[in-house]
Amino acid sequence: xxxxxxxxxxxxxxxxxxxxxxxxxxxxxxxxxxxxxxxxxxxxxxxxxxxxxxxxxxxxxxxxxxxxxxxxxxxxxxxxxxxxxxxxxxxxxxxxxxxxxxxxxxxxxxxxxxxxxxxxxxxxxxxxxxxxxxxxxxxxxxxxxxxxxxxxxxxxxxxxxxxxxxxxxxxxxxxxxxxxxxxxxxxxxxxxxxxxxxxxxxxxxxxxxxxxxxxxxxxxxxxxxxxxxxxxxxxxxxxxxxxxxxxxxxxxxxxxxxxxxxxxxxxxxxxxxxxxxxxxxxxxxxxxxxxxxxxxxxxxxxxxxxxxxxxxxxxxxxxxxxxxxxxxxxxxxxxxxxxxxxxxxxxxxxxxxxxxxxxxxxxxxxxx
Numbered sequence: 001x002x003x004x005x006x007x008x009x010x011x012x013x014x015x016x017x018x019x020x021x022x023x024x025x026x027x028x029x030x031x032x033x034x035x036x037x038x039x040x041x042x043x044x045x046x047x048x049x050x051x052x053x054x055x056x057x058x059x060x061x062x063x064x065x066x067x068x069x070x071x072x073x074x075x076x077x078x079x080x081x082x083x084x085x086x087x088x089x090x091x092x093x094x095x096x097x098x099x100x101x102x103x104x105x106x107x108x109x110x111x112x113x114x115x116x117x118x119x120x121x122x123x124x125x126x127x128x129x130x131x132x133x134x135x136x137x138x139x140x141x142x143x144x145x146x147x148x149x150x151x152x153x154x155x156x157x158x159x160x161x162x163x164x165x166x167x168x169x170x171x172x173x174x175x176x177x178x179x180x181x182x183x184x185x186x187x188x189x190x191x192x193x194x195x196x197x198x199x200x201x202x203x204x205x206x207x208x209x210x211x212x213x214x215x216x217x218x219x220x221x222x223x224x225x226x227x228x229x230x231x232x233x234x235x236x237x238x239x240x241x242x243x244x245x246x247x248x249x250x251x252x253x254x255x256x257x258x259x260x261x262x263x264x265x266x267x268x269x270x271x272x273x274x275x276x277x278x279x280x281x282x283x284x285x286x287x288x289x290x291x292x293x294x295x296x297x298x299x300x301x302x303x304x305x306x307x308x309x310x311x312x313x314x315x316x317x318x319x320x321x322x323x324x325x326x327x328x329x330x331x332x333x334x335x336x337x338x339x340x341x342x343x344x345x346x347x348x349x350x351x352x353x354x355x356x357x358x359x360x361x362x363x364x365x366x367x368x
Contacts, residue, residue, distance in 0.1 A: 005349060012345045017110065019341050020334065024109070027330065028102050109334065118335030123327055128335035131320060138210055138316035141231055142308065146238040154243045155289065158250025163277070165255060177244045185241030186307040192233045193311070205233050208313030234312045246289070253285040290354060 100108075112119065118128035157177075161170050197207045206212070212226050257263065258281055266276045306318035317336065324332035 005353065008349045008352070012342070012349075015345055016338065016341050020110065020113070020338060021106070023337060024106050024334065025102070027328075027333070113334075113338055118338070119331040121324075121332050122329045124329075124332075128331050131332065132317060132336065132339060135315055135317045135320050138309065138314045139318060141210065141227075142234060142238065142314070142316065145231060146235050146242070149235060149239050150243045150246060153239065154246035155250050155286070157243075158247045159254055159277075159282075161247070161251040162254035162258065165251075177247055180240050181244035183241060185237050186311060188240045189233065189237035189308055189311045192237060197233060206230050210314060234308050234314065237308055237311075250285075250289055253289060254281060257281045257285040287355070 109119075116129065120127055121131060124131065157173065161173055164170050192205075193207065195201050196204045206229065210227070210230055211223070212218075212230070215223060215226055218226060263276060263281060266280055267273075306322055308314070309316045309319045320332065321336045323329070324336065
């Protein structure tokens with residue numbers, strides 16, 4: 001496995017370069033860049049100010065019309081920049097680095113990313129790495145605890161359904177699983193808020209934030225309680241919306257193994273059913289389930305809880321990336337893309353290593 005692992009690790013820089021290059025050049029042709037957005041905001045501010053100065057009963061539309069007529073004589077590359085001094089526009093382009101050709105900006109970005117220098121956010125005026133580290137605890141909390149709880153719920157339930165296949169328990173639990181699968185996580189979050197977070201019924205849990213305002217003054221055990229008190233509803237929302245598929249996958253994996261010849265042979269030898277299930281079936285059936293843990297954690301960590309972060313006012317990496325895309329904050333967009341891609345590729349290597357650890361017969365000999 002060592003030659004295979006080294007080969008996979010050596011492919012990571014090339015893969016990341018391709019991902020960054022494709023996204024970089026797609027973004028270049030997309031309308032509404034950061035310069036255009038900033039100039040549009042400046043122009044809108046001027047319109048509002050002019051409307052206030054118009055007064056005398058004139059409407060907002062009248063004020064905007066006057067400003068538009070005044071600015072109509074100026075032309076610019078950006079529609080949002082009409083009426084602004086071209087020298088001012090050039091300075092903004094220089095500030096954002098858009099006075100250089102695209103290939104120079106791309107090469108400079110790649111060289112900086114080699115040292116994990118992701119630059120500063122255009123609109124927050126803070127280092128991208130500092131922003132990511134600041135938002136990381138929220139995403140880590142949601143991703144890790146949700147994934148652990150999903151696996152802790154789905155695996156025992158899937159095994160129980162496989163052992164009792166066709167029974168009343170299997171039918172009823174399948175109905176519950178299907179209903180949970182059909183309900184999106186954000187709807188579960190809204191329902192829980194309405195029921196338990198000061199909606200129309202109970203007020204047991206906080207509505208927003210990862211910890212309380214006085215968290216720094218609490219003792220260590222009170223901090224732990226406060227931390228999980230805030231995370232209860234977000235984690236339950238994520239788990240209810242995501243445990244169904246893993247439950248059915250676990251059940252089908254066990255059913256497939258239970259019906260194989262070696263299980264019938266073990267039963268013919270008089271082995272106990274519990275021993276057959278957990279000494280023979282479990283290892284083979286759980287191969288794909290366990291190996292998929294890193295990938296599931298990655299998906300939950302970065303993308304699976306965006307709406308949950310918004311609903312519960314949890315300022316995590318998912319929300320940061322979403323706002324960066326909306327605002328065309330390129331340093332944050334590409335910085336988080338680089339980090340996500342790097343971690344995702346490393347997780348794929350770890351997944352293959354887990355495959356080999358769970359079943360040493362899998363050695364990827366064809367790739368070594």
